[in-house]
Amino acid sequence: MSGPINTYISNVPQASQYIRATQKPIQSNFLAISELLSVNHVGFNDAENFGKHNFTSLPSQSVTPTTLSSEMVVYCAPSTGYNPYELFYRYPSNGSVVQLTGTSNSSSDITDGYAYISGAQPTTNLRAIMKWGLVTGLPSGSVTTTVNFPTGAGIPAFVSTPAVSWCFQGVPSSAGVDGLINGIAATGFQWFDNGSSGTWDIYYIAIGQGM
């Protein structure tokens, strides 16, 4: 979008101006006001919805907006994750900033990914994060194997022990299969199977607090 077409002159008319000199700037101001309000908003002369929003375009903010004691803000800012920009919100009194949107790249992280969930603790900035994964080739034979949650640039980390749910991928056919996970920590969990042979694949979903 280019423009604006009309220039808004905020300090008009002046007391010393002749009336004939004020017609143009006043007219320009009315045009500019209408032009500005047509951005994002339902404009004048719409009997039902004037002043409401068609949508809100949120240009990226380089500085986190401030908040008063009884207000919140929603805004767009650069992200270090897969998408260059995401939506954020901030709690009152310049409180915690929470990332509202964002997930791993669904095209490349089919089996191991993460997502932000729109909940957070306002005082600690901790928020709910979900990670999921497919772990293949886990051994049996009373061997303990450590499974680490995905890490890397832009990937949120758990800061405390998450809740983990898991199951086998495929159909375990061996009568000796009795796997379990334990040792759950912020970085991962441990797999143990007391079967005598074979390897197993498991799906897991972990939900916990992170940032």
Place this chain on the structure above:
Amino acid sequence: MALTYIYNSDTPQGGQQINNTQSPINGNFQDIDTLMAVNHVAFNTVNDFGKHKFVSYVNQGSDPSTTVAEIALYSKAVQDSSNLSELFYRYPNDGTVVQLTGSSTSAESVTVGATYESGTNPSGYKYLAGSYQYLSSGLIFMTGNIQLPASSVYNAEIPVGDGIPVFSSAPLNIVVSAGDDRSGPNRYGVTIVDSTQFTIKQQNANNQNIYWIAIGV
């Protein structure tokens, strides 16, 4: 209710007499004041003028365009859902459109369960309640509960129906667990087939309520 005055953006005109411009100028100022008080904190309000009290989104018939460094947030009508509209956002540069809100209701979950019980139904198992939720990240979170006989393998269908989101591809992850704690072996496995179904095997010696969680896009 419409504004009291018709906003005349092209006033005053150079050829107008001053006594003909007072009314449209005054009317415009009143319209501006009235309009800005909708959704916004109005003029002459210390500290908060220009901010938003809330944002009313008028449903959009098409997705708004976005420039390279902005995200748009808006409302759009949805079909066959318990809600008439939901919130969406669009990533920069006319990027991906993501549904931000939307979930099943408890009443809807019951309906879903009943639908599937009478749907495709290999003998011996039935669907119970399920639910879904759009996550703010764009993921769809879906849960379900299937009652399976002892030591069984069944092809479970992912719920479909009015208002229920459809995975665009095979779910990224599905985990299952048993709802009944009885004698083992407590082994439960899942094979994701495609966007509409997955296979569950439970090797327990008793009938089991199997709870499943699926996430996908």
